[in-house]
Structures are given as C-alpha cells and as structure tokens.
Amino acid sequence: MAGLVVSGTQVSYIGQDCREIPEHLGRDCGHFAKRLDLSFNLLRSLEGLSAFGSLEELILDNNLLGNDLVLPGLPRLHTLTLNKNQITDLECLLDHLAEVTPALEYLSLLGNVACPNELVSLEKDEEDYKRYRYFVLHKLPNLKFLDAQKVTKQEREEALVRGAFMKVVKPKASSDSVAVSPECYYTPLPSASRELTSHRGVLGKCRYVYYGKNSEGNRFIRDDQL
DSSP: OTTEEEETTEEEEOSOOOSSOOHHHHHHHTTTOSEEEOOSSOOSOOTTGGGOTTOSEEEOOSSOOOTTOOOOOOTTOOEEEOOSSOOOOHHHHHHHHHHHOTTOOEEEOTTSTTSOSTTTOTTOOHHHHHHHHHHHHHHOTTOSEETTEEOOHHHHHHHHHHGGGOOOOOOOOOTTOOOOOTTSOOOSSOGGGGSTTOOOOOOOOOOOOOOOSSTTSOOOOOGGGO
16 A cells, blocks of 8 residues: 555554545554554544554644544553644543543643644743643643653642643633724724814723733733723
C-alpha cells in the first residue's frame, strides 16, 4: 500500500491526506502494531482504531481532530500526541482519556486551543500554561511527561492541592448584551449628546463588565476611558 511504512511493530501512514483510518490498514497491521503514526493527514474521526488493540504509542499530530474525538479502549497505550489539531475543550478530552487510556504516561497537546501557550495565542502567558498543567495533572495523575516536559514533584503537589480549581472558564455574555458591529463604536452617551450643535450636559449611567484574563486584573477605569 502506497505511503505505508512498517518496521517491526511500528506502523507509519504519514501525509496521505486521508480523512479516516483506511480499513485495510487495521486489517493488515492492527493485530501486531504497537506504535502507530498517522500524523500530517486530514483525520476528523478515529473510527477504525479499534483494530489496533495492542497499541502502546499513538501519534496523531497535524490532523483535524476536534472535541468529538473518540478513542477506543486502549489499555496498553502509554504515549499519545495530539499536537496541532482543533481541540478546544480540555476537560472533555481529559475525562475521555482517563476512561479509555488508563496506562497513559506521556501526553502532548501543543498547538491546540485547549493548550494555552504562545503557540496558539500571544495573549497567553506562562501563568496560563502553569494552570493548564496543574489541571491536566489533576485529571491524569499518572502522567510522567506533558507537552515534552517532564512532570516535576512540585507540579504534582500543586495539582493535588489546587488542580481542581485551575479550569479556565470564560465569562458568558449576558442575555441582555447588545452586539455592536465593527462600524458602530460603542459610547455610553445618549444620541442627543453626540450632536455637534448640542452642548447640553447629560447625566447617565452605564454598566462596565471586566473581561480580563485574571480575576486579580485591572479593576479600575481611568478617567481617559470614560
């Protein structure tokens, strides 16, 4: 089969633009493969992976896998890399992995929105990434490596104490919020006060909602922001 490389128990099917795992790949290699590399494809589904029941390493980098990712039970899998996919829901993924990959020790999620670092957003910083690591270790306490970095004793201790509280929750927009088009700049002043010929003073009030990254962020509004 074109593109297939087999070396002992290692199977590679890289860069073939496949959208799903070929049925013949599982039929021909599933019974002996311990390492499977399917990176640089167009995978959106892992249907067919159940044929590889003895997998110990699974490489799925640079695909199109999202939050609907479903793995079969892989009791021997100790290494999983999902770098540069389309995963945004971290907690959902970790709960699934805890259920189907009990022996997992190495996990890498770099390049996904679910992994908050500068690879996906310049707005993320080192503190965001630390909280992410604590949360992952809270969910998967048996990990030895996360994103190519060895898990330290200090991280384990922090994850045990604070990991459950490290989930990042984005504020939900209130139901009475009003969408503003790019062409319409928001101003808290009523329309009468915006007319050039009008010089009447206006007394009014408005509600400010803070959307900063951290709860300890800028809580104040400067005069020049009014």
